[in-house]
Every structure is written in C-alpha cells, then in structure tokens.
Amino acid sequence: MPIPTEKLIKNSISNHKRGKIFFPKNFSKFGTSEAIRQALKRLEDKGFLIRLAQGIYLYPKEHKLLGTLYPSLEEIAKAISKRDKARIIPTGIQALNQLGLSTQVPLNLVYLTDGTSRTISVGENTIKFKKASPKILAVKSETNILIMQALRQLGKHNIDDKTLEKINMILQKVDRESIVHDMKLAPVWISEIMQNSLSKREPT
Structure with a gap:
C-alpha cells in the first residue's frame, strides 16, 4: 500500500x-x-x-x-533566493542597517535580484524583488554594493562628515582592486567617495 x-x-x-x-x-x-x-x-x-x-x-x-519563533523577513528572503538560485541585493534602509549606518529596521524589504520580479506578502509586511540592472550585478564586492545602495538611500546632499568617516572605515577593509573595479559602475558622486577613500590609504 x-x-x-x-x-x-x-x-x-x-x-x-x-x-x-x-x-x-x-x-x-x-x-x-x-x-x-x-x-x-x-x-x-x-x-x-x-x-x-x-x-x-x-x-x-x-x-x-x-x-x-518566527524567521525575520531577511531570513525568508534568503530562503526564497536559495530556492530560486537567484542573487539578491539589499537596498535602502536595510543596506544602511547592515553597514551600521542606521539602527532603523525596515518593516518592508526591497531587494534587487537577477531572478524574477515579485512582491510577497508576509503578514502585514512585504518582501519586494526588483530586477537588478546588469551594471549593479557586475559589482565584485558585496560590501561595495551595500555602500552604493546605502548612499543612494541617503542621497547626494544628505551625506555628512560622520557618514563619510564610517564609509571610509568600511572601505578600508575592501581590497583595492575591487574598489577600483566597482567604482566605475557607481554613479559619479558615489564613485568620487570611493576614490577619496582610496586616496587616504597607506601605500602598499
């Protein structure tokens, strides 16, 4: 039987x-x-x-x-990406949060992905997957991607010296080759921030 x-x-x-x-x-x-x-x-x-x-x-x-004990929205998003064999990139407040630039926890998550675009409702919250551009998918360093997304969220005219200092500290841990490669894929003003961080490094 x-x-x-x-x-x-x-x-x-x-x-x-x-x-x-x-x-x-x-x-x-x-x-x-x-x-x-x-x-x-x-x-x-x-x-x-x-x-x-x-x-x-x-x-x-x-x-x-x-x-x-319920999983976080991030854990659910990662499980979905693993199932779909798709890459996901945090955006907005989540990117700021992951870099330690904000303590705010987003109620709704938005990811860029090389998978399918969709919105998933989880209780009263949502996880949105948006199609990523080939340019952002070409970025080598996950840290550089987070920095780009975090700075986009803040906006060019809302970057203060304290934020720049924190970004610089984070970039010091990323290898030079990745920064040189990835800054070419960033908007000009973000590329300039990355270039400025490189210029402050000790010669190797």
Missing part, C-alpha cells in the same frame, strides 16, 4: 531542525502539485506547519517564554 503524500512530507520535514522554511518544491518527488498542496494544507491545519505566505511554510520552533 503506497504511503500517503502527507506522511511522506511529514517524515521528510521531521528530519530537519525546527525553524526551517519549506516550499512545495521541496516535496515534488512525493506526488503531484495538487497532492502536495493538499498535504501541506492538512499539516498546517494540524499545527505541524505554519504558513508564512503563499507557498512558504515554517516548521515551527517553540520557546518557553516567547512562544513560536
């Missing part, structure tokens, strides 16, 4: 640590797309899984005091 799709999926999920994010695609070998959809719905109804968004499920982890 064949094993029901629901049981196959449950057994597969149980082999992983709690807190892991799953997609229907993870279980394609266990049945048709409709059988998998129905099985995931039943597992959700039983409380074995939590549906985070359409087609995105959580194998929940519980904390004695905090209750169910």
